[in-house]
Amino acid sequence: MDRVSDSSGVITQRIAAFGLRGVPDPERTVPGASWPQLRSRIRWERLTGLAVGSMAAGWLELTDEQADDLLAAHREAMVWVLGVERKLLRLADAFDAEGIGFAVLKGASVAHTAYPDPCLRSFGDLDLLVRTADYERTGALLQSLGHRRQRPEPRPGWEVRFGKASVHKHPDDAIEVDLHRTLVLGPFGLWIQPEEMLERAVPFRLGGREIPRLDDTGMLLNVAMHASLGFRPPRLVPLRDVVQVSGTGSVDWATLAEWAGEWRLAEVFRHAFTTATTVLEADMSVGNGAFTDVRSRRGDRRALRAYTGSERASGGTALSTLQAIPGLRRKVAYVRALAFPQRAFMRGRYATGSKSSYGRRLLLPGRWAWRRLVTMRTKET
């Protein structure tokens, strides 16, 4: 559904921008008959807090029934958030006991530091970044605590070489724990140095203790990458995060520009900042021209298109990852693992049936090539 073409989409965007510095309250808005669609969007985009704020500010006018509906949705979101934070505290104790350094990504760390009130920022899961050297033993620790990994990696050791994260869930609470060794899958995840960001981690207070998070500079890098390279089109909360975090006053723009150059993120930042300010109609001061002299390298725009363009649906990320991997031996290992993954991966990725065959998997590159050809021909005509 095109976010901007229908009234509930426009209203949702205004809700996402509510309270941003320099963004005036919209004129009085009455959803009327579009309320069911608006409510669904608000819930999917995790905007109940900002919607309640918009209602309290008076510009979003709801009937009593609609207001009750919204408050019920917000209550549900806040109860879930507390469950996630409770889990974070327990895991923090367990990680500390094993000497595993970590940092919370997005979610609770952004809610409690970048937003004036954590109620404005919902989140549904827990994202934790650890050093690559600690990745596998942290996964084992989660398993010992009763969590089940949601999908095996293509081959043992694949994730510490080429991957981003693994998803773990405990049967008692159904809260996803995304264990990261880098921030995104694909070339940009390989180019950044997450350990350098972990070294700059700072604490935030939660439940009477200190929990490590990325500092504001690392946090902005994280939310910008998530906004640009995550969902297509980008979801509204990541875009809001970009503007919100950039305005904390604690971002080290010189370091961010340095990282943009060294880690080939200039195009990603430009895409994230432009998209956020355009969609939210918000201003963002980008470090007094810190990015003016940051040049993109050859291939950076192509790499970005692999995430943001139509290539994403036809193997774009996998192909651009292959190009980014240094050395022939490593490239071969990458391709071999994806072409001939272990059976457990196939069972986890595909439902039983013909899709689970290796033969069908080997046909994927051919299907991608065909899809790209059709797309190119469609554009020409």
Place this chain on the structure above:
Amino acid sequence: MTDPQIVRYGRSPEALWRDAGSTVVVTTASDPDVHELLGGAGLVWSELADPRTISELLEQLAATYDVSGEVIEQQVSGVLETMRGLGVVEEIRGSSI
């Protein structure tokens, strides 16, 4: 100089909580449940943004909601006791005078 007889109540730093619009939801790391502070309990929680003695609490609530402090004293004490039991409110003894 501190008076150890003064007892104030405040939100426990171990409390995890959110304002959910029409209610407040709270829990702690060791509590498997999330609790809803409805009505008067929510009002008391709101007033405990800064630690207060029971007298200060009653005075503030009475003024804000135009009720007699004596009338609500038992309820407020009961709410404080419940929230202490949940671990989201703590007693703070002694403060500078």
